[in-house]
Amino acid sequence: MEKNKVALITGSTSGIGKAIAIQLAKLNYSLIINGARTTQLSEEYNNSLKEIYNDALKNRIIYIQADISKKSERITLVEKVKTRFGRIDVLINNAGIAPPERKDILNASESSFEKVLKVNVQGPYFLTQLVANWMLKLREEIINYNPYIINISSISSFTSSPSRGEYCISKAAMTMMTKLYADRLSEFNIPVYEIQPGIIKTRMTSSVKEKYDHLINEGLTPIKRWGLPEDIAKTVKAIVSGLLPYSTGDIIHIDGGFHLKRL
Numbered sequence: 001m002e003k004n005k006v007a008l009i010t011g012s013t014s015g016i017g018k019a020i021a022i023q024l025a026k027l028n029y030s031l032i033i034n035g036a037r038t039t040q041l042s043e044e045y046n047n048s049l050k051e052i053y054n055d056a057l058k059n060r061i062i063y064i065q066a067d068i069s070k071k072s073e074r075i076t077l078v079e080k081v082k083t084r085f086g087r088i089d090v091l092i093n094n095a096g097i098a099p100p101e102r103k104d105i106l107n108a109s110e111s112s113f114e115k116v117l118k119v120n121v122q123g124p125y126f127l128t129q130l131v132a133n134w135m136l137k138l139r140e141e142i143i144n145y146n147p148y149i150i151n152i153s154s155i156s157s158f159t160s161s162p163s164r165g166e167y168c169i170s171k172a173a174m175t176m177m178t179k180l181y182a183d184r185l186s187e188f189n190i191p192v193y194e195i196q197p198g199i200i201k202t203r204m205t206s207s208v209k210e211k212y213d214h215l216i217n218e219g220l221t222p223i224k225r226w227g228l229p230e231d232i233a234k235t236v237k238a239i240v241s242g243l244l245p246y247s248t249g250d251i252i253h254i255d256g257g258f259h260l261k262r263l
């Protein structure tokens with residue numbers, strides 16, 4: 001069994017997941033990096049990781065291409081982690097997609113709804129089921145075992161955007177998923193947290209950059225700047241460092257104050 005702590009970050013080939021992976025590497029975790037479409041990590045990404053792990057890179061990281069919306073790929077993903085590391089300490093449910101195209105709720109298609117819900121909810125829901133059951137066994141095998149599960153949802157779980165209703169529904173469902181697993185796993189001392197990012201500068205928001213530049217400038221967020229993937233990664237660091245004890249099922253808003261109701 002791997003002697004270092006192990007973290008699986010879904011959707012960590014780019015954006016928020018990548019920043020979380022680099023942050024956890026700095027905390028000396030061994031990592032499973034995952035994406036659906038990416039076949040191998042970019043040279044720039046590999047170099048950033050090499051700077052952290054030096055010669056140990058190959059022993060400390062694996063990239064597993066797996067579509068978390070597919071049951072068979074989720075099972076293979078977890079089997080590969082078992083074979084390679086024999087343990088898991090942190091699961092970050094980060095992989096997610098926006099609707100293939102923004103479409104008014106009055107015209108949006110059922111196929112887009114199904115696709116978004118499968119990736120953003122069904123995938124993490126059942127991946128968590130697999131990992132949580134494994135964590136229960138590991139609790140009996142590893143001394144001082146302190147596992148964490150962290151869901152990356154969105155301000156869309158409480159904010160209406162009728163041009164991407166299926167995304168909002170998927171994130172609202174993830175918020176309930178956080179509560180359900182936090183409740184069920186509390187007796188086993190496995191805390192479950194949810195981070196709700198606001199408007200974060202990544203590939204996902206690149207097509208609406210000008211719109212958000214304008215809105216942020218106009219005061220949409222009390223803190224007048226784009227969020228960065230590193231803002232989310234630092235929050236993950238706080239959680240896995242044990243800085244939020246006596247807490248589970250909590251939502252942490254990392255949105256520049258967007259969630260505040262203002263007069």
Ligand SMILES: NC(=O)c1ccc[n+]([C@@H]2O[C@H](COP(=O)([O-])OP(=O)(O)OC[C@H]3O[C@@H](n4cnc5c(N)ncnc54)[C@H](OP(=O)(O)O)[C@@H]3O)[C@@H](O)[C@H]2O)c1
Pocket residue numbers: 010011012013014015016017034035036037038066067068069094095096097098119152153154155196197198199200201202203204205
């Ligand atoms: N950016 C924002 O403003 C924002 C705000 C709130 C919440 N979020 C949430 O934050 C998470 C990360 O988003 P991001 O902005 O960092 O987007 P991103 O840069 O597009 O990254 C998405 C990641 O998810 C992976 N992915 C997509 N579908 C997958 C699947 N079926 N199975 C496994 N991996 C999959 C992608 O990998 P491949 O490309 O290799 O397939 C990529 O690594 C998402 O859940 C998103 O909803 C983002």
